[in-house]
Amino acid sequence: MIVTLNSKPPFDFFLSLKAASSFEPGRIGAAEELRRAIRLGGAALAIEISQARTGRPVLRASTVGSPNRARLRAAAEWMISSDLDLKPFYRMAVHHRVLGPITKDLRGLKPLRPATLFEMAIIAITEQQISLAAAHHIRSRLIGRFGERVDGLCAFPTPGALALASKTQLLACGLSHRKAEYIGDLSRKVASGRVDMENMKTMSTDTARALILQQRGLGGWSADYILVRGLGRPDCVPVDDLGVQSVAGKYLGRGRRLSPQALRRSLAPFAPFRGIAAFYLLAHDRLSREL
DNA sequence: TACCAGGTAAAAA
C-alpha cells in the first residue's frame, strides 16, 4: 500500500532525515528513506517514508496485512511533523545574526518524532545523565529483546511487553536499577490504562507537563524534552539540558556552556518557537561536523 | 585510567 503524505511547507524530508540520523552514534552516511516498524491497530508493520522527485514526501508501507489507510497516514504524518508550520519561525529568525543564516541553510528542516509518546518517554529516561551514544545502545538492546520483529525491522516494545519484563532483564540491557524501576512502573501504568500518554496530544502544554511530572522518573528536563520532541510543542526547551546549554553557548554566547538562566535569556527572542530555535542550533552543529 | 555525558529521586544536612 502506498499513501501520499501531506506536510505543511516548507519541508525538506532528506534534510530532516539527515539531521535526525546525525544524532545517532556510529551511523555511516545518510539513509534515503525512513524505515521503521510501527504498531497500527495492534499489529506491527514495516513502513518506509521517502521523498518523491516532486519534493512531496511519499509514504510506502509494506504489503504485509492490510492496514487502515487513514490511520497509517496519521501515524506517518505525525512522525514527520506534518502539522508544524515553519514559516512564522522563519519570519522571526530571518534578520537574526545567527539564526538568520542557519534557517536559510536548513530551510525545510523539521524534527522527526518517535511514533508514540510511550517510546518518547522511554527515550527520555534512557537519555538521562548518560551520553546519547550510551543511551542509544541501551535502547537497541531493549528493542532487540522486547520489540516485535517484522520484515527485518523491530518495532519499539509495547508498554505491555516492557511491563512483563523482569527487573533482571531490564538491568541486562544496561539500565541502572533506578531506570529499570522507572521503565517498569511507567510501562505497567500505560499497559493497564491507568495512564494514557497518547491523550497528551489533545491536552494543553501545561496539562500535559503536569501529567508527565506525575510519573516517577520523569522530571523537568524530561517533561520539556517530551513536550518539544515527542509532542511537537515548539516553544518548549529543556533549559537543564547539557547539549542545549553547550550549543547555545557556542552559537549565541561566548563559546562556554550557558547556565539555565542565561540559556533562557538567549532563547527569549524566539518565543513562541524557542524549542525549534534550539533544535536548529543543535542540528546545524551536528550537520556541520559531518563535513 | 579517569572523566564526562542532552537527570532524578532519595538521603543527609
Place this chain on the structure above:
DNA sequence: TTTTTACATGGT
C-alpha cells in the same frame, strides 16, 4: 528547606 549522593554505559 536545601544540598549531596548514587547511578550505568560509551567515547575520548
